[in-house]
Amino acid sequence: MGGVPNVTRADAQAALRNPLAFIAARWTPDPRTVRRAVLAALVMAVVIVVTGGAVRLTGSGLGCPTWPKCTDDSLAATREMGLHGVIEFGNRLLTYVLCAAVGWAIIAARSEKPYRRGLTRLGWAQFWIVMGNAILGGIVVLVGLNPYTVAAHFLLSTALIAVAVVMWQRTREGDGEPRPLVGKAVQQLVWCMVAASVLLIAVGTVVTGAGPHAGDSSDVPRMPLDWEMVSKLHAVLAWIVVTLTFALWFVLKAVDAPGGPLARTRELFLILLAQGAIGYVQYFTDLPEVLVGLHMFGSCVMWIWVLRVLLSLRERPEADAPDVPVPGPLAQEPATSASIAAPR
Numbered sequence: 001m002g003g004v005p006n007v008t009r010a011d012a013q014a015a016l017r018n019p020l021a022f023i024a025a026r027w028t029p030d031p032r033t034v035r036r037a038v039l040a041a042l043v044m045a046v047v048i049v050v051t052g053g054a055v056r057l058t059g060s061g062l063g064c065p066t067w068p069k070c071t072d073d074s075l076a077a078t079r080e081m082g083l084h085g086v087i088e089f090g091n092r093l094l095t096y097v098l099c100a101a102v103g104w105a106i107i108a109a110r111s112e113k114p115y116r117r118g119l120t121r122l123g124w125a126q127f128w129i130v131m132g133n134a135i136l137g138g139i140v141v142l143v144g145l146n147p148y149t150v151a152a153h154f155l156l157s158t159a160l161i162a163v164a165v166v167m168w169q170r171t172r173e174g175d176g177e178p179r180p181l182v183g184k185a186v187q188q189l190v191w192c193m194v195a196a197s198v199l200l201i202a203v204g205t206v207v208t209g210a211g212p213h214a215g216d217s218s219d220v221p222r223m224p225l226d227w228e229m230v231s232k233l234h235a236v237l238a239w240i241v242v243t244l245t246f247a248l249w250f251v252l253k254a255v256d257a258p259g260g261p262l263a264r265t266r267e268l269f270l271i272l273l274a275q276g277a278i279g280y281v282q283y284f285t286d287l288p289e290v291l292v293g294l295h296m297f298g299s300c301v302m303w304i305w306v307l308r309v310l311l312s313l314r315e316r317p318e319a320d321a322p323d324v325p326v327p328g329p330l331a332q333e334p335a336t337s338a339s340i341a342a343p344r
Contacts, residue, residue, distance in 0.1 A: 133160065
């Protein structure tokens with residue numbers, strides 16, 4: 001076993017001034033370590049959404065009636081608060097686990113060689129979203145689970161998942177200029193699908209805000225909307241996303257697109273069908289808590305795959321990778337459609 005290196009006073013001062021730079025100067029993680037760290041942050045972003053849903057579905061939203069403490073006199077849940085207090089306080093503790101996962105992703109990204117500024121910035125973006133959502137979560141409690149703040153809380157979690165997905169994708173790419181794998185028409189179709197998906201998720205929060213699962217057994221205000229009408233609008237938007245996804249798959253097959261976009265689109269289509277089946281079953285069975293929770297998890301998975309489809313439309317080589325000349329026969333191969341197909 002080698003000796004432990006001495007830490008000088010200058011080293012200690014440097015670590016205090018810039019701890020990330022200090023660690024990066026002494027540690028170079030394997031690329032797989034960076035990918036796993038970023039993936040762990042993405043997984044925790046989904047977990048915190050699911051556990052937040054469990055808080056709502058068990059009526060534990062005000063299990064800790066104040067914030068940042070659990071009660072006016074206690075930081076943690078007390079025995080008198082029962083199971084609801086344990087569930088709500090447990091969800092608060094998971095925020096620290098999420099912070100640790102995001103912090104580990106930032107450290108790993110900052111220490112990778114060569115240094116990738118864009119990757120590290122995505123990690124910091126996650127950190128600030130987590131901090132903002134933690135404060136918003138406290139506001140949700142302080143205003144007695146106002147449905148509009150609850151909806152904003154979920155939408156900010158959706159933004160966190162989006163940044164985490166982009167960062168995860170970037171760990172598997174270079175820093176060169178993006179090269180499109182499909183034409184403009186396909187890209188526009190995908191952006192329409194992304195916009196419809198965002199609208200679908202937003203209307204889903206309205207369904208929750210107007211629905212029966214208020215999050216607590218007390219008199220919690222609901223959105224003054226016809227719940228069944230909003231649910232039907234949500235279903236219509238879901239079918240629009242499904243239709244756009246099928247249309248995208250058909251177009252990609254028609255233009256002989258690369259395997260990546262085709263695979264991601266096919267996977268998204270199957271996820272949407274499963275999510276739709278759960279949605280219809282929960283609607284016709286009076287919203288059982290287990291199915292509602294599964295539907296929330298499915299919403300996260302759907303959103304991740306929508307973004308994966310979008311990100312699969314381009315490739316990013318290493319920044320310093322020279323362009324490899326294409327052999328003559330391949331270089332002269334005609335595209336299927338000049339307006340739809342693109343170099344692969």
